[in-house]
Amino acid sequence: MRLTAAVAGAIVGFLAALVQAFFHVIPPPAYGICIACHMRDLVNWIAAHIYPIYGFAKGALTIPGGPVSYHIPLLTIIGILIGAGIAAKVNREFRWKSMRVSWQKPWVEFFWGMGVMISALMMGGCPVRTALKTAYLDITAMVGLIMIFVGVILGCQLIKKIS
Amino acid sequence: MDLMPPIASICLGFIFGYLGQRARLCFIGGMRDWYLIRDTYLIKGLFAFMVAALVGFGIFHIMSPAIKTFPWFINGEAVFAKKWAAMGIEANPNFMLPVPGDPITWSPRAFAHIILAIIGGLGLGFFSVLAGGCPFRQHVMAAEGSRSAMVYLLGFALGAILFHKFIVPLVKTVLG
Numbered sequence: 494m495r496l497t498a499a500v501a502g503a504i505v506g507f508l509a510a511l512v513q514a515f516f517h518v519i520p521p522p523a524y525g526i527c528i529a530c531h532m533r534d535l536v537n538w539i540a541a542h543i544y545p546i547y548g549f550a551k552g553a554l555t556i557p558g559g560p561v562s563y564h565i566p567l568l569t570i571i572g573i574l575i576g577a578g579i580a581a582k583v584n585r586e587f588r589w590k591s592m593r594v595s596w597q598k599p600w601v602e603f604f605w606g607m608g609v610m611i612s613a614l615m616m617g618g619c620p621v622r623t624a625l626k627t628a629y630l631d632i633t634a635m636v637g638l639i640m641i642f643v644g645v646i647l648g649c650q651l652i653k654k655i656s
Numbered sequence: 657m658d659l660m661p662p663i664a665s666i667c668l669g670f671i672f673g674y675l676g677q678r679a680r681l682c683f684i685g686g687m688r689d690w691y692l693i694r695d696t697y698l699i700k701g702l703f704a705f706m707v708a709a710l711v712g713f714g715i716f717h718i719m720s721p722a723i724k725t726f727p728w729f730i731n732g733e734a735v736f737a738k739k740w741a742a743m744g745i746e747a748n749p750n751f752m753l754p755v756p757g758d759p760i761t762w763s764p765r766a767f768a769h770i771i772l773a774i775i776g777g778l779g780l781g782f783f784s785v786l787a788g789g790c791p792f793r794q795h796v797m798a799a800e801g802s803r804s805a806m807v808y809l810l811g812f813a814l815g816a817i818l819f820h821k822f823i824v825p826l827v828k829t830v831l832g
Contacts, residue, residue, distance in 0.1 A: 511716065574673065587800055611779070
C-alpha cells in the first residue's frame, strides 16, 4: 500500500486516541498529539528550571502548561525531529537549503513562528490538536477550524498579491 | 513520577515524524492547496485524521476510564464542574465551553472562548500560510535541513514564553 497523506493521518489519529486511553497522556483531554502545546510544555519546563524566577508564582515553582507535563514534559517534539530526520536520511532527502521567496527568508520566518505560536496557544492548540479536539466533539475547536480556513484564504490572497 | 507519558509521546512523535515526512502531511497546506488549485491530496489527511480519531475515541471510551469524558458535552460537564469547584471557580457546565487544559481556557464563560477561537484561528491560518506550512510541517522541514524552518522553530519557542509572560495576563484582564 502506498503511503499517502490520508493513510498517515488515519494512523496517527487512531494512535492519538490510543495514547490518551492507555498511556496516561491526560489531563487535559484530547492531548495525545499537539505541536504547539507540547513545545510550550517543553520550553516552559526548561525555562522554569534554568531561570526559576520565570516559573515562580505566589512563592512556589509553577510551570505553565498541561498538568501532565509538570514533572517531565511530553517529548513529542524531540520524537518528531528524530523521526523526520531519520526518514529524510534513509530516503536521501536531507540537504541544506533555505527558501528563495522573500517572505520565507530565515529572518522573516522567525516572526511568523512567533505569530503562529501566540495565535495557536490563544486558540488552545495547533491545527493538529484542533482537529483532535474537533474529533472530541468540542464546539470551540470547530469554530477554530473554520476560522483557520478563513485565515488561510486571507493569507492566500496576500500571497497572490505580493508574488 | 510517572514515566509513561514522556515515553509514549516520544514514540508517537517518532511515528508521526516518520509518516509525516514520507507522506508530506500538512493540514494548513491541505487547506491552501484545496483553495488555490483544488488539489485534495493533503486535505484528505486532515479528514482521515479526524475520522480515525473519532473512531478511536468511540472504541476506547468503552474500554478505558481515561476517555470517560468523550462525548464532552454529555459526560464531561459534571467532571469539569467538580474540577472548577475545586479551583474555586463558580461555573455552570455549558456545552459551548472547550475541553479545558490551557491556562487561558479555565475561564467558565463560553463567550470569551469563542472570541479567542476566532482571533487565534484567523492569526494561525494567516501566519501559517505565509510561513509555508503548519507547525508540524515546519518541524519536518527543519529535520530535512531547511534553514528557514530552523529559524521558525526558534521563533516558535520564544513565542511560548512571550505568550505566557505577556499575552495571558492581558487576555485575562480584557476578557475576565
